[in-house]
Amino acid sequence: MPAEPLGMADATLGFDLGGTKLLAALLDGAGRIVAQQRIATPDGAPARVIDAMATLAAELAARAPAVVARAAGIGFPGLVDVARGVARSSVILREWREVPLAAQLSQRLRLPVALDNDVHQAARAERAVRGAAERDFLFLTVGTGIGGALVLRGELWPGAEGLAGEIGHLSVDRDGPECACGRRGCIGVVASGGAIERQLGLAKGGLAAAAAAGDPRVTAALAEAAAALGGALASAINLLALPLVVVGGGVVELDGRFVAAVEAALRRDAMAEIGAATRVERARCGYEAGALGAALHARGVARSASE
Ligand SMILES: [Zn+2]
Numbered sequence: 216m217p218a219e220p221l222g223m224a225d226a227t228l229g230f231d232l233g234g235t236k237l238l239a240a241l242l243d244g245a246g247r248i249v250a251q252q253r254i255a256t257p258d259g260a261p262a263r264v265i266d267a268m269a270t271l272a273a274e275l276a277a278r279a280p281a282v283v284a285r286a287a288g289i290g291f292p293g294l295v296d297v298a299r300g301v302a303r304s305s306v307i308l309r310e311w312r313e314v315p316l317a318a319q320l321s322q323r324l325r326l327p328v329a330l331d332n333d334v335h336q337a338a339r340a341e342r343a344v345r346g347a348a349e350r351d352f353l354f355l356t357v358g359t360g361i362g363g364a365l366v367l368r369g370e371l372w373p374g375a376e377g378l379a380g381e382i383g384h385l386s387v388d389r390d391g392p393e394c395a396c397g398r399r400g401c402i403g404v405v406a407s408g409g410a411i412e413r414q415l416g417l418a419k420g421g422l423a424a425a426a427a428a429g430d431p432r433v434t435a436a437l438a439e440a441a442a443a444l445g446g447a448l449a450s451a452i453n454l455l456a457l458p459l460v461v462v463g464g465g466v467v468e469l470d471g472r473f474v475a476a477v478e479a480a481l482r483r484d485a486m487a488e489i490g491a492a493t494r495v496e497r498a499r500c501g502y503e504a505g506a507l508g509a510a511l512h513a514r515g516v517a518r519s520a521s522e
Contacts, residue, residue, distance in 0.1 A: 225517040228275065228287040228326075230268055231333060231503075231508025232256065232515075233309035234359075237264065239271035243282045246343065248507065250278045261314045269323040277456030286517035288329040289316060290336035297377050300330045306395045307359070329389050329509070329516040334362035335371055336508030338380075340500045341461055342366050345499035345510055351457050352500075355382055356464035357444065359420075360395075361403040365455075383407070385447045402447040406440035408466045426469040437470045445480020445495075452493050464496025 232239040233256060240251040241457025257263040272287070294307025321328040338354035338381055345352075350369040356362045361383035365372040372379050383403030384396050389399025392410070404410050408422050411439035415432050418426055426433045448460055460481070467473050485493065500507060 225285040225514055226282045227510045227513035227517060228272055228284040228324075229336070229506040229508065230271070230287065230289045230514065231336065231505030231509060232264065232289060232291055232308075233333070233505075236294060237265050237267060238503065238506045239268065239275055240274040240503060240510055241279055241282055241284060242507070242510040243279075244273065246511070247265065248503065250275045251503065256308075259310065259339065261311055261316070262319075265316070265319050266322060268320055272324055278516070281394060284324075284326060285410050286327045286329065286513040286520065288321065288331070288511070288513035288516070289323055290333035290505040290509045291316065291330060292333045295330055295332045296378060297331050297373065300328065309313070313427075314408070327513075327520040329512045329514045330507070331371075332362075332377065333505045334380075335364045335373075335499065336506075336512060337463065337498075337504035338364035338366055338371055338461075338508065339511050340504040340508035341463070341498055342369065342371075343507070344499045345461075349459055352456070352461050353380060353448070353451060353457050353458035354461045354487045355380075355462070355488075355500075357407060357462060358442075358464040358465040359409040361407045361464075382447065382451060385450065387443060401402065402444060406443040406447075408464075411436045411440060411466075423458055423465065423469060434470065437473055438465070438476055439468070441473050441476035445477040445482075446484045448477065448481045449484030449490065452481060452489055456489050456492070458493060460495045461498050462494060462495060463500065463504065467497055 226243050229240045237254045237256045240248045243249045243436045257267050291302045292307050294303040302311050302314045302316040315326040352366050363380040363382035365380035384401045387402050388398050388400030390508040392404045394401040394404045411424050446480050474497045482490035
């Protein structure tokens, strides 16, 4: 997060790489998005995605010529080696194996590039939007899967291998469905959008349409997912006693009651004193969170490069 007042910082670029969409945003020195563009994620080799990122950077620069980016950040949907800037693997972008993404994009843009996973970048955006008053929270996204990040004292807490806050792999059912991590019954395969689609026999990505059509099975499944998620969060909150849990992601948008149901379950299952002191709130950043957070992450890189 910017350690110096907004306005003193550099303009930066942020990229949010998803399984289907690639979003680029250009931030001015005050942290405002001055231009953004979203395209479909190119299929195939990582090199095609890197080409697309370079093209997007040029397009945004042409649209806002007064704002000159001094660094770029990327949110990657999978495992990342932050220190080396390497995209290690992804269950949604299967061709990505040990790709030195930061170095390759840096060469194309002639800018320093910071890389982290997409949920960490979204948590950075949420931290910036919420301001100095809220420095400690657990952040999670509930979409096709469940991702998490831990923000402590205003900073993203990476943990070993950058895996702190991975609440999606908190096991809640040893006999539950198999997870991509190789274990069973992780909350991410029990209470995510993808899990609900499998439970209800919906097509991949079909949950939003079923919810919009008022399918009562979706309402029931969302309520069950919220209860399971709140229960898992109760364990995390008993350990960390954080005052705030922020929930974002596509599933949250499907039912206005989802976040309140998560909070109720958390309070039911956590130690009474801790549960009573913890709020669960919907994320304030929307779909642009990943790109915004990546651009904010890049500011630190811009600063250390100029030192
Ligand atoms: Zn797992």
